[in-house]
Amino acid sequence: MKKHSVLFILLLVAVFSVPGFPQAGQLPPHLKKAVAGIDPLLAYQLTRTMASEEFAGRLTGDEGYTRAAKWAAAKFKEWGLKPIGTRQGYLQPYPSPYTLIDKASMVLHLPDKPGSDGQPQFQKVELKPEKDFLPLLYADSGDRTAGLVFVGWGISAPELNYDDYAGVEVKDKFVLCFRGTPDPGRREFQSHDEHRTRMKVAREKGALGLIYIYPEAQANPNGDWLPGFMPGLITEKTADLILKEINSTAADLKKALQTFKRPISFALQARLSYSVSSRHFPEGIGYNVAGWVEGSDPRLKKEVIIIGGHFDHCGRHLGLLFPGANDNASGSAVVMTLARAFASLHPRPKRSVLFVLFGGEELGLQGSTYFAEHLPAGFDRVAAMFNFDMEGAGDGAWCGLSAEPPYLKEALERANQEINIIRGFGVIRNIGVRSSDFAPFFLKGIPCASLGSNGPHLAYHGTGDTIYRINPEIMGSIARVSFLAVYFLADR
Numbered sequence: 001m002k003k004h005s006v007l008f009i010l011l012l013v014a015v016f017s018v019p020g021f022p023q024a025g026q027l028p029p030h031l032k033k034a035v036a037g038i039d040p041l042l043a044y045q046l047t048r049t050m051a052s053e054e055f056a057g058r059l060t061g062d063e064g065y066t067r068a069a070k071w072a073a074a075k076f077k078e079w080g081l082k083p084i085g086t087r088q089g090y091l092q093p094y095p096s097p098y099t100l101i102d103k104a105s106m107v108l109h110l111p112d113k114p115g116s117d118g119q120p121q122f123q124k125v126e127l128k129p130e131k132d133f134l135p136l137l138y139a140d141s142g143d144r145t146a147g148l149v150f151v152g153w154g155i156s157a158p159e160l161n162y163d164d165y166a167g168v169e170v171k172d173k174f175v176l177c178f179r180g181t182p183d184p185g186r187r188e189f190q191s192h193d194e195h196r197t198r199m200k201v202a203r204e205k206g207a208l209g210l211i212y213i214y215p216e217a218q219a220n221p222n223g224d225w226l227p228g229f230m231p232g233l234i235t236e237k238t239a240d241l242i243l244k245e246i247n248s249t250a251a252d253l254k255k256a257l258q259t260f261k262r263p264i265s266f267a268l269q270a271r272l273s274y275s276v277s278s279r280h281f282p283e284g285i286g287y288n289v290a291g292w293v294e295g296s297d298p299r300l301k302k303e304v305i306i307i308g309g310h311f312d313h314c315g316r317h318l319g320l321l322f323p324g325a326n327d328n329a330s331g332s333a334v335v336m337t338l339a340r341a342f343a344s345l346h347p348r349p350k351r352s353v354l355f356v357l358f359g360g361e362e363l364g365l366q367g368s369t370y371f372a373e374h375l376p377a378g379f380d381r382v383a384a385m386f387n388f389d390m391e392g393a394g395d396g397a398w399c400g401l402s403a404e405p406p407y408l409k410e411a412l413e414r415a416n417q418e419i420n421i422i423r424g425f426g427v428i429r430n431i432g433v434r435s436s437d438f439a440p441f442f443l444k445g446i447p448c449a450s451l452g453s454n455g456p457h458l459a460y461h462g463t464g465d466t467i468y469r470i471n472p473e474i475m476g477s478i479a480r481v482s483f484l485a486v487y488f489l490a491d492r
Contacts, residue, residue, distance in 0.1 A: 059315025
């Protein structure tokens with residue numbers, strides 16, 4: 001065979017071969033030991049601490065979150081991770097305004113049969129917090145009684161030939177709408193599905209507040225405090241009481257909107273009394289908690305793999321604690337468990353591994369966005385980003401990941417041959433309004449993988465998301481498969 005033919009074949013082998021991952025059942029002894037040493041009970045104990053009363057639901061900016069961030073930073077130091085800076089240590093501060101809701105009440109005034117004098121009569125129905133309604137967790141204080149106007153999806157987009165506000169007067173009234181868009185397949189509507197966009201539009205139209213219709217009452221801090229504006233949400237069951245006057249239901253209206261893809265907006269006879277007492281903190285400070293393990297290769301250690309998950313949840317409001325055990329103390333616990341495993345690993349992989357607990361995910365990916373724009377000095381390249389969100393419930397895992405490079409999926413598949421916990425893979429092709437903390441990195445072209453357990457994720461954003469719903473074994477298995485995948489990538 002000619003010499004140039006031999007070189008060509010060797011080149012093909014180099015290009016198309018699997019990038020040096022150990023064969024199934026042939027893990028080196030130090031990796032076997034490290035995987036065996038990942039303790040599900042550590043992840044469980046970390047989750048229990050994060051979801052405790054001490055940290056008050058970890059609302060970014062609030063003192064409960066700050067206490068939790070300092071606790072996690074102390075853990076990173078105890079385990080021997082390197083800080084991200086000599087001055088800031090393990091904490092990366094950034095601006096994070098937040099709001100606390102102290103009290104709230106909501107009363108429906110539903111049209112009834114006219115009285116003996118022929119005047120309209122109304123039936124009062126007092127709603128219960130969390131069972132029937134919740135204020136959105138950025139509502140301003142106020143006490144108003146006003147009419148209701150249903151405005152479909154709450155979208156005003158004349159440039160897309162769609163406007164739920166056309167033909168109705170909403171000034172000094174509460175607007176009622178669903179979350180979603182008239183055509184989920186059209187990405188042009190995506191920005192109009194942002195909470196902040198909806199609130200801004202409703203306020204500019206003169207509404208007193210926007211009231212979402214949700215299947216269940218869920219805590220939601222993802223929005224901006226607007227002076228004089230009182231957003232909230234009611235359950236579909238509560239909305240059905242209001243819609244009875246037109247012989248319809250929330251389900252019927254939503255189906256009609258989805259079917260005809262055109263506005264269905266109208267004023268209602270029912271009225272709403274809504275009272276909120278809140279405190280806004282415009283100077284709030286949030287923190288990302290970060291530490292890293294240095295790679296062993298003098299050149300490749302300047303490349304880093306980021307392992308992250310959001311540390312925050314919804315806080316304490318109305319005297320109710322939203323513990324956020326599954327969302328996302330469980331994901332943070334997996335990140336911390338991986339941090340400890342890599343910190344104690346010898347020999348270490350060639351590339352460095354950086355562990356981050358992001359603040360402000362529930363406020364709109366604030367912490368991860370800030371971190372992606374302010375990466376610690378000393379790293380030349382981010383080789384990949386692994387995200388962990390809601391890892392604590394179920395008996396299996398799912399994984400979404402970038403289509404390229406192919407060795408990202410190959411590393412995860414190879415790791416899963418050892419652990420057998422990932423039930424399926426999906427490709428991340430674009431970023432929507434409901435994305436997690438991988439999004440800011442994905443938008444920068446960084447290969448991403450996002451893992452979560454298969455649930456069911458009960459009590460989502462509710463007071464029932466407690467440690468009692470957490471399965472330590474699923475967190476342990478997700479940590480093990482992720483440890484191997486990250487190691488394979490970091491050492492290739």
